Amino acid sequence: xxxxxxxxxxxxxxxxxxxxxxxxxxxxxxxxxxxxxxxxxxxxxxxxxxxxxxxxxxxxxxxxxxxxxxxxxxxxxxxxxxxxxxxxxxxxxxxxxxxxxxxxxxxxxxxxxxxxxxxxxxxxxxxxxxxxxxxxxxxxxxxxxxxxxxxxxxxxxxxxxxxxxxxxxxxxxxxxxxxxxxxxxxxxxxxxxxxxxxxxxxxxxxxxxxxxxxxxxxxxxxxxxxxxxxxxxxxxxxxxxxxxxxxxxxxxxxxxxxxxxxxxxxxxxxxxxxxx
Amino acid sequence: xxxxxxxxxxxxxxxxxxxxxxxxxxxxxxxxxxxxxxxxxxxxxxxxxxxxxxxxxxxxxxxxxxxxxxxxxxxxxxxxxxxxxxxxxxxxxxxxxxxxxxxxxxxxxxxxxxxxxxxxxxxxxxxxxxxxxxxxxxxxxxxxxxxxxxxxxxxxxxxxxxxxxxxxxxxxxxxxxxxxxxxxxxxxxxxxxxxxxxxxxxxxxxxxxxxxxxxxxxx
Amino acid sequence: xxxxxxxxxxxxxxxxxxxxxxxxxxxxxxxxxxxxxxxxxxxxxxxxxxxxxxxxxxxxxxxxxxxxxxxxxxxxxxxxxxxxxxxxxxxxxxxxxxxxxxxxxxxxxxxxxxxxxxxxxxxxxxxxxxxxxxxxxxxxxxxxxxxxxxxxxxxxxxxxxxxxxxxxxxxxxxxxxxxxxxxxxxxxxxxxxxxxxxxxxxxxxxxxxxxxxxxxxxxxxxxxxxxxxxxxxxxxxxxxxxxxxxxxxxxxxxxxxxxxxxxxxxxxxx
Numbered sequence: 001x002x003x004x005x006x007x008x009x010x011x012x013x014x015x016x017x018x019x020x021x022x023x024x025x026x027x028x029x030x031x032x033x034x035x036x037x038x039x040x041x042x043x044x045x046x047x048x049x050x051x052x053x054x055x056x057x058x059x060x061x062x063x064x065x066x067x068x069x070x071x072x073x074x075x076x077x078x079x080x081x082x083x084x085x086x087x088x089x090x091x092x093x094x095x096x097x098x099x100x101x102x103x104x105x106x107x108x109x110x111x112x113x114x115x116x117x118x119x120x121x122x123x124x125x126x127x128x129x130x131x132x133x134x135x136x137x138x139x140x141x142x143x144x145x146x147x148x149x150x151x152x153x154x155x156x157x158x159x160x161x162x163x164x165x166x167x168x169x170x171x172x173x174x175x176x177x178x179x180x181x182x183x184x185x186x187x188x189x190x191x192x193x194x195x196x197x198x199x200x201x202x203x204x205x206x207x208x209x210x211x212x213x214x215x216x217x218x219x220x221x222x223x224x225x226x227x228x229x230x231x232x233x234x235x236x237x238x239x240x241x242x243x244x245x246x247x248x249x250x251x252x253x254x255x256x257x258x259x260x261x262x263x264x265x266x267x268x269x270x271x272x273x274x275x276x
Numbered sequence: 277x278x279x280x281x282x283x284x285x286x287x288x289x290x291x292x293x294x295x296x297x298x299x300x301x302x303x304x305x306x307x308x309x310x311x312x313x314x315x316x317x318x319x320x321x322x323x324x325x326x327x328x329x330x331x332x333x334x335x336x337x338x339x340x341x342x343x344x345x346x347x348x349x350x351x352x353x354x355x356x357x358x359x360x361x362x363x364x365x366x367x368x369x370x371x372x373x374x375x376x377x378x379x380x381x382x383x384x385x386x387x388x389x390x391x392x393x394x395x396x397x398x399x400x401x402x403x404x405x406x407x408x409x410x411x412x413x414x415x416x417x418x419x420x421x422x423x424x425x426x427x428x429x430x431x432x433x434x435x436x437x438x439x440x441x442x443x444x445x446x447x448x449x450x451x452x453x454x455x456x457x458x459x460x461x462x463x464x465x466x467x468x469x470x471x472x473x474x475x476x477x478x479x480x481x482x483x484x485x486x487x488x489x490x491x492x493x494x495x
Numbered sequence: 496x497x498x499x500x501x502x503x504x505x506x507x508x509x510x511x512x513x514x515x516x517x518x519x520x521x522x523x524x525x526x527x528x529x530x531x532x533x534x535x536x537x538x539x540x541x542x543x544x545x546x547x548x549x550x551x552x553x554x555x556x557x558x559x560x561x562x563x564x565x566x567x568x569x570x571x572x573x574x575x576x577x578x579x580x581x582x583x584x585x586x587x588x589x590x591x592x593x594x595x596x597x598x599x600x601x602x603x604x605x606x607x608x609x610x611x612x613x614x615x616x617x618x619x620x621x622x623x624x625x626x627x628x629x630x631x632x633x634x635x636x637x638x639x640x641x642x643x644x645x646x647x648x649x650x651x652x653x654x655x656x657x658x659x660x661x662x663x664x665x666x667x668x669x670x671x672x673x674x675x676x677x678x679x680x681x682x683x684x685x686x687x688x689x690x691x692x693x694x695x696x697x698x699x700x701x702x703x704x705x706x707x708x709x710x711x712x713x714x715x716x717x718x719x720x721x722x723x724x725x726x727x728x729x730x731x732x733x734x735x736x737x738x739x740x741x742x743x744x745x746x747x748x749x750x751x752x753x754x755x756x757x758x759x760x761x762x763x764x765x
Contacts, residue, residue: 288641288645288649289644289645289648289649289650290649292645292649292650293648293649293650293652293653294653296649296650296653296654296657297653297654297656297657300654300657300658300661301657301660301661303661304661304664312610312613313612313613313616314654315613316613316614316616316617316620317616317617317620317650317654318620318650318651318654318655318658319596319617319620320616320617320618320619320620320621320624321620321621321623321624321646321647321650321651321654322651322655323590323592323593323596323617323621323624324620324621324622324623324624324625324628325624325628325647325651326589326590326593327589327590327593327621327624327625327628328624328625328628328629328632329589330586330587330589330590331629332628332629332632333586334582334583334586334587334589335586338579338582338583338586339583342579343512343516344509344512345509346506347506347507347508347509347512348506349506349507349512349515349516349519350504350519351579351583352515352516352519352520352523353519353522353523354580354583354584355583355587356519356520356523356524356527357523357584358583358584358587359587360527361587361588361591362591362594364591365594365595369531370765371538371542371765372527372530372531374542374765375530375541375542375545376584376587378542378543378545378546378549378754379545379546379549379584380549380581380584380585381546381549381751382545382546382547382548382549382550382551382751382752383549383550383552383553383577383581384748385546385550385748385749385751385752386549386550386551386552386553386554386557386752387553387557388744388745388748388749389554389557389558389745389748390553390557392741392744392745395741396737396738396741399734399737399738400738403734423723423727426727426728426731427727427730427731428731430727430728430731430732430735431731431732431734431735432735434731434732434735434736435735435738435739438735438736438739456732456735457680458679458680458683459728459731459732460732460736461680461681461683461684461687462683462684462687462724462728462729462732463687463728463729463732463733463736464684464687465683465684465685465686465687465688465689465690465691466687466688466691466724466725466729468684468688468691469687469688469689469690469691469692469695470691470695471666472666472670472688472692473692473695473696475660475662475663475666476663478656478659478660478662478663479660479663479664481656481660482656482657482660485653485656
């Protein structure tokens with residue numbers, strides 16, 4: 001009888017596990033868990049980098065994500081755009097992903113309205129660009145030539161927002177929000193050419209550990225680490241959003257998974273002990 | 277009922293999105309006909325969107341406008357070259373698709389030299405870290421010195437794990453590789469931990485969409 | 496010597512564009528006919544030459560010395576054109592799978608195979624997205640824009656997000672069933688994972704928030720431990736792995752550029 005208990009601990013029905021997961025995710029939506037976040041150094045560095053850009057500085061935001069990772073990348077995009085617009089920087093947005101183009105355009109339009117940003121004068125959306133490496137290589141030397149049209153096919157050459165922007169040396173910062181390893185191409189083709197350029201990266205949580213070697217060498221100035229990073233950035237901006245709301249649910253989900261792993265191992269060791 | 281209908285008419289996308297979300301999530305109970313039906317709709321929408329994206333984001337700005345508005349007629353050759361991709365569906369002339377594929381692969385390969393130099397040389401120079409570190413006011417920073425030493429030891433031992441060109445007979449190299457293996461487990465544990473965060477975030481987003489955006493039970 | 500060629504390929508007045516485009520199409524078709532009739536033994540060398548020339552552009556642009564005064568070499572001015580060429584060419588791969596989809600699902604519907612209604616739903620969704628997608632871009636019809644919004648934001652984006660969110664359930668189930676401490680490596684992996692997981696959520700951070708910051712014992716705070724794990728151990732380990740990957744990718748790229756690569760795709764008879 002006792003032996004079967006340890007076996008049962010190792011083989012809880014998956015539907016019970018799924019139900020438990022749904023409960024821990026849904027309950028905090030109705031009973032919020034309000035705990036203070038601690039801002040990680042990497043998030044603070046990204047925030048400080050954007051803060052250090054002089055007024056009317058030029059920032060490029062590359063929004064290379066799609067609907068599948070919107071949970072993490074959307075709050076990151078909103079946070080970075082908000083910060084740029086709060087600081088009255090000139091903003092250029094584009095994407096190497098077809099879905100990301102439309103999604104970032106919708107977000108930028110909404111925030112532009114909120115901050116009184118005028119299209120063409122304060123911000124521009126360059127649309128979709130496939131084949132990232134060739135675009136990056138070209139934009140280092142000639143930004144107006146590479147992005148001669150906006151998302152709607154209108155010429156960008158005479159837009160006030162693009163005045164004085166010839167090549168990468170005229171850009172103060174680039175922030176890439178992505179769910180892929182595209183940061184390596186940015187570092188290899190753009191950042192390496194102009195070490196004064198601040199390059200920020202907002203990855204999904206999965207990719208966070210692999211960015212640390214580049215944080216250490218200074219090739220990435222700062223990161224927003226997934227949804228948690230977005231929540232930290234929202235608290236730095238004092239504008240809580242979806243990421244901040246989600247931390248309660250995600251906290252409990254983490255605790256659940258750790259408990260389940262511990263339970264499974266207790267069952268494993270106990271049944272191994274009984275067999276020996 | 278009338279109120280529900282009015283609400284649906286004012287935000288049909290949210291209602292339909294909610295239904296689609298629940299239909300696909302039914303998979304977690306078991307594979308079923310409803311899931312399969314909506315899965316096919318999803319694939320159809322994605323395929324249709326790729327066609328729209330091709331015309332709207334590629335052919336219009338990179339072909340039609342340069343050719344018919346700026347007179348840059350030579351882009352026609354590039355378009356015709358790109359059409360060779362579609363010979364991939366031909367059993368007899370399949371090899372023609374290798375021409376544009378080879379071209380794009382060559383394009384990417386040619387840039388690897390610069391990417392390698394700009395990515396890894398700074399990484400290499402950052403790896404040689406000082407063991408004697410002082411703070412701005414001149415005091416010895418023992419913690420940073422120790423951390424730098426640990427960093428370099430870990431780097432070398434993990435690299436030694438990947439020496440496959442010769443048999444690791446020497447005990448020093450075998451022990452070094454074993455230690456490197458253990459340290460790699462720390463990195464993989466960190467990756468596992470952050471992966472959990474990513475997946476839970478995706479699920480949270482869906483639950484917020486259902487209970488917040490759609491049913492408006494949560495603000 | 497190149498002057499006539501440069502003049503021929505220069506932008507032309509819009510009135511003669513249709514003729515030049517038609518000529519380019521006819522010429523391209525003739526080239527394709529020529530390629531089709533190429534002897535089989537000439538195919539692989541031709542592909543190798545195309546691959547090599549494509550890579551030669553960027554490799555030369557990187558290695559060729561730049562003029563100090565202008566900060567560029569003779570190829571730098573062509574980077575923008577190369578990027579447009581690459582974008583146009585790469586963009587045309589977006590719809591490569593459509594023909595297969597149409598073939599498979601079209602056949603299902605026409606022959607009323609099992610699950611034909613699913614295939615019909617797929618084709619209907621595809622056509623609807625195409626029609627309303629074009630109307631959203633090229634017409635002012637408000638209803639069409641609304642329908643496109645429903646199809647894209649309401650359906651496509653939400654379904655994409657839902658598909659990815661299903662992984663959360665599987666990762667819970669897989670972690671619970673498979674994560675067993677059977678070895679030293681597994682113990683280290685699990686310890687690191689637990690520390691990182693606890694330190695990245697407020698509930699976990701609250702466990703050590705009582706330890707004073709900047710005090711003697713602040714290294715026991717979870718976020719400090721996590722930061723140390725990631726910046727020292729993790730960064731060093733992944734950097735070492737990245738060096739190996741970097742050298743490997745350089746070698747592979749060189750092999751692909753010079754058409755030395757072997758394997759199922761490269762060695763297949765064409």
